[in-house]
Amino acid sequence: MADLPGGAAAQRALDLEKTADWFRRFRLSETPGQSELYAGWAAGVEDDAEVLDLIIGLPRPKRQPNLVFSCARLLGAPLAGYPVFRRWLIEHWPAVAAEARVRATQTNEPRRLTAIMPVLASIGPRVALIEVGASAGLCLYPDRYSYDYSGRRVDPADGPSPVLLSAETTGPVPLPEHPPAVVWRAGLDLNPLDVRNPDDVRWLETLVWPEQTERRARLDAAMAIVREDPPLLVAGDAVAGLAALVALAPAGVPLVIVSPAVLVYLAQEQRAAFAHAAPGFGRWISLDGVGVLPRVDALLPETPVPGDYIVSLDGRPVARCGPHGQTLDWIAG
Ligand SMILES: C[S@@+](CC[C@H](N)C(=O)[O-])C[C@H]1O[C@@H](n2cnc3c(N)ncnc32)[C@H](O)[C@@H]1O
Numbered sequence: 001m002a003d004l005p006g007g008a009a010a011q012r013a014l015d016l017e018k019t020a021d022w023f024r025r026f027r028l029s030e031t032p033g034q035s036e037l038y039a040g041w042a043a044g045v046e047d048d049a050e051v052l053d054l055i056i057g058l059p060r061p062k063r064q065p066n067l068v069f070s071c072a073r074l075l076g077a078p079l080a081g082y083p084v085f086r087r088w089l090i091e092h093w094p095a096v097a098a099e100a101r102v103r104a105t106q107t108n109e110p111r112r113l114t115a116i117m118p119v120l121a122s123i124g125p126r127v128a129l130i131e132v133g134a135s136a137g138l139c140l141y142p143d144r145y146s147y148d149y150s151g152r153r154v155d156p157a158d159g160p161s162p163v164l165l166s167a168e169t170t171g172p173v174p175l176p177e178h179p180p181a182v183v184w185r186a187g188l189d190l191n192p193l194d195v196r197n198p199d200d201v202r203w204l205e206t207l208v209w210p211e212q213t214e215r216r217a218r219l220d221a222a223m224a225i226v227r228e229d230p231p232l233l234v235a236g237d238a239v240a241g242l243a244a245l246v247a248l249a250p251a252g253v254p255l256v257i258v259s260p261a262v263l264v265y266l267a268q269e270q271r272a273a274f275a276h277a278a279p280g281f282g283r284w285i286s287l288d289g290v291g292v293l294p295r296v297d298a299l300l301p302e303t304p305v306p307g308d309y310i311v312s313l314d315g316r317p318v319a320r321c322g323p324h325g326q327t328l329d330w331i332a333g
Pocket of ligand 1: 108188238
């Protein structure tokens, strides 16, 4: 790279360092207990100047480890150790890069409803629901799934669901007898996915990490439920598109806006604009990693641990949970 002008060479060095660091942080904070394969791939990429050089050719947000690995798997990357994966990745890089440029991580995890359903039930037995950042809308069906909270079971009013969402709980989680009825549901997303579209289904399945067979089975079962009665999903931005969707909601039932695992994708000022606007439209339930909504974090009784996810109602924290709803620690009185 001796022929790069000084500024460009420095920028490239910084890009390489930041991308290596992104893969390192991904390995250390996201893969433990989740995917040994991805941990191995991330460890390999961290120290691989040739592969890092390919990855920094992508726009910055597209260098996300989960996106790069998912696009590679979508195109048939072997689920093998790093040396084999690396060879495949270099050979197929133009196709992987093209895929990464048009895709985004849109992991749809209905298990997050273990954290959201009790908050929803505290609002009323019947609600109208808007999900912002809905992906394929699987979190718009809290009334169609069964739940297990450390052995305490909540089933839909018409009987157990084929999809069981479970969480290990601590604290006084307030559980209803049945999940509240959703009388109207709609989702907003920059790029809504459709469970009736085989390409979207394949992408959703690929976003589940290789070893997570239980998650994939849950995803498939939830998609089967949603396919029977697909939701209204509107393409639009969380901030700019919300008012138009709210205008479609029925009167006479509480309107609840949920925003699980989406605000992290918004710039700080957009997040602030959303947090300001959402409570004006109805009740607002959010589920975000620590640091995404600093005003919510500041109201926590204890200093949050990086990696915690916080569930909030109208900007006040009610619980901590695992990123996929696998744990739930109730903190509200
Ligand atoms: C990680 S997924 C979460 C999906 C779903 N909420 C869940 O918890 O399973 C984030 C979703 O937010 C969407 N998204 C990202 N930025 C957005 C924005 N500015 N406005 C609307 N949707 C956005 C993405 O397209 C993606 O589908």
